[in-house]
Amino acid sequence: MSAPGPKVLLIEDEKQIRRFVRVAVEEEGCHVVEAETMAQGLIEAGLGKPDLLILDLGLPDGNGIDLIRDLRGWSDVPVLILSARSQESDKIDALDAGADDYLTKPFSVGELRARLRALLRRRARSGESASPIIEFGNVTVDLSRRLVFRAGEEVHLTPLEYRLLTMLLSHPGKVQTQRNLLREIWGT
DSSP states (O other), X not given: OOOSSOEEEEEOSOHHHHHXXXXXXXXXXXXXXXXXXXXXXXXXHHHHOOSEEEEOSEETTEEHHHHHHHHHTTOOOOEEEEESOOOHHHHHHHHHHTOSEEEESSOOHHHHHHHHHHHHHHHHHHOOOOOSEEEETXXXXXXXXXXXXXXXXXXXXXXXXXXXXXXXXXXXXXXXXXXXXXXXXXXX
């Protein structure tokens, strides 16, 4: 049985905010899937293939900006940030990492729903997202599970090595400057 309407993945660790956002999003006819941590969110994003992701930056197991960077290695799903962080530098970092929109807490239900509709309209025009499995030669990279295999055997990479690999995979056939690599891998 498939859920009606677009699928929205909500990654937020505060239960009250999840409940509030869920109600607002469901009123727009969307099906909401929830995750409380960065790890759960990445798994849901890879396996569930949401049409939109709503993300809090402060998660118990990591920074939402790192989640965005990982996600952008294999998906172009729209990302709406809901965060109490109101500094301009936080907004810039999130948008540079690949977020599509940023809404500062506290926010109104009307504005949340309007931004949700705008992102879903853009998504509908752009078509489907990329597959989370990339294969070349005897190497397979499962971006949704963050696993790399060579000739069927798992290759263990450090988080930095994995981020570098996914960054290069997301720009096939293009030369990357040192400045771009530093910005994409280590951030601003």
